[in-house]
Amino acid sequence: MSKATIDDVAALAGVSIKTVSRVVNKEPNVRQVTREKVLAAVAQLDYRPNASARSLAGNRSYVLGLLYGTPSANYILDVQVGVLNLCRPQGYDLLIHPCVYRDENLVEDIVELVRQKRIDGVILTPPLTDHMEVLSELERLEVPFVRIAPTLNKELSPYVETNDQEAAYDMTGQLIAMGHRDIAFITGHPDHRAVAKRFDGYQAALKDRGIPFRPDLVENGLNSFASGEVCARRLLGRQPRPTAIFAANDDMAAAVMMVAHQQGIRIPDELSVAGFDDTPVAYQLWPALTTVRQPVQQMARKAAELLLKRLKGKDVPLPVGVLSSSLILRDSTGPLSGVAGS
């Protein structure tokens, strides 16, 4: 009973294998009685279609590939969950494929994956979303793909994005509204262009509020805690010292908080700190970190949805999903003590 094939089912149900195939694949044009007969046989034999045979004959695998560089664990896991939640109920599984962005075998690895496993579709996360070589290779392979938060060549594929820039703009606006004028910014990793938009939002907010931009209050981080620490030390040495620091991600913001603690700078009384991403770290810090939450799971789910739609031929011309990030105001930001608000 452990390995019934389509022939067994057909024999038991007294129909041809083609009919079994129709029923199993939920195709139309099968009489209700026939369908029921087949389903009964399927149940009785505990029949499971063999994915390999199906894949070989049908030239598709019911497997999606998830390609990612090495962003944070939480981000990736959220993406995985979001994608799986949508695609598993539809019979698709997920093959994961972490990549090293600067690896010379990057493209070759991907080609191998797609061609060998007959991957039906690919989902890309930053910074791979903007790796032109990868993108053109995927096009050459004619495998449909969808991108989460791409920044370049958006016409190349369906994609999902958030309003990062706007969120950074709003966060900066909040700080300004609290009375801050000397607001520093720690940028993200240069490979990670999505993160660059956050800096744009910061600059735009300053400009719109007529706050002079101080280049000495910008430090370039690499998304890591360690890089944030270096930036924080520099920024806290500037004169006049910034009264708020906005980091392009939570890890770097956490580093700012640590440096501030070490230097006896009180948060938020003497220094407000804001991050971006709302990682678990954010609420485990003390004081809890003000940050921006991206709906990562939903983005991934939406991306999977767009991809599956493509696979099923519903060829909507370049569908695009836009989801909103939200400000999470916690305790690490506040009005300057002894400073009047604006």
Next chain:
Amino acid sequence: MSKATIDDVAALAGVSIKTVSRVVNKEPNVRQVTREKVLAAVAQLDYRPNASARSLAGNRSYVLGLLYGTPSANYILDVQVGVLNLCRPQGYDLLIHPCVYRDENLVEDIVELVRQKRIDGVILTPPLTDHMEVLSELERLEVPFVRIAPTLNKELSPYVETNDQEAAYDMTGQLIAMGHRDIAFITGHPDHRAVAKRFDGYQAALKDRGIPFRPDLVENGLNSFASGEVCARRLLGRQPRPTAIFAANDDMAAAVMMVAHQQGIRIPDELSVAGFDDTPVAYQLWPALTTVRQPVQQMARKAAELLLKRLKGKDVPLPVGVLSSSLILRDSTGPLSGVAGS
């Protein structure tokens, strides 16, 4: 050129397809000249064996399945990386399969995955490692599996484990050596038996050092930050107040630190805090958290290694891997101020 088959290669190389198959699968008994001819043809045609055909004919898929409940993102990602590092170079890919431990479809889902995708082997992480129903189903399906940190029925499969209990023992010993006597413990989620061993280590250390066990200094957490917060408030209300709190994981330890901060209790002067896992949170907290680091990636790698060995028939009788955790002493623990060390 995009879809050469084994026949094309055979034709171009002037050999039979069986010979091509031999070369591609690195089988012995092929003359060097022949091998080179074939490899040249493979390169020229950019031939990639079709995984589905291979799987169908050979009755195996070159895909491993990773089953996990919902432990932390970092843990899972480390496991994924560790497994992939070992299995990708050997031609195996990884299908991920997050499970809901208490879901009634749990077993059915797994059966479907294994049978449909013809998964060659399965890797289990806690708490699924101890889910008897899942285990016996896997046995019935006759799919080889390996477990990471199982606590029950260890004879059922190869497995990899660490010396959790010993590490907890050592950590407790450290606290005692620093002069602490009233050491509290926050236990982990009851489904997660691996975490229970940490409590055993704590108790053993107290006993061996002749420190009376105070049941009022034990609180039952659920591995989450929120549960840790509740436990911390209770523990810090006990009389006499504990001078150290050892939590079964970092998230709960982080909660202890937050509550201490809120109550104005200085760390480590008035309270030492220790965690377990060395998650990124640990060093982003202030003061940085003393904790225990498990070599998760290496464990996963080892697990994959044991599994692949099994698949290749080298049937070592129940191989077992044991790796060591290490204490990471940071700033959240220290001698009591004004209290003489032991």
Next chain:
DNA sequence: TTGAAAGCGCTAACAA
């Protein structure tokens, strides 16, 4: 609405 027959591209006996 149903079925018959022909592969999909490979591996696995078995021969030679």
Next chain:
DNA sequence: TTGTTAGCGCTTTCAA
């Protein structure tokens, strides 16, 4: 050391 011949279990024309 190499080749021949069957399938693996499905999907897909194309007929009926």
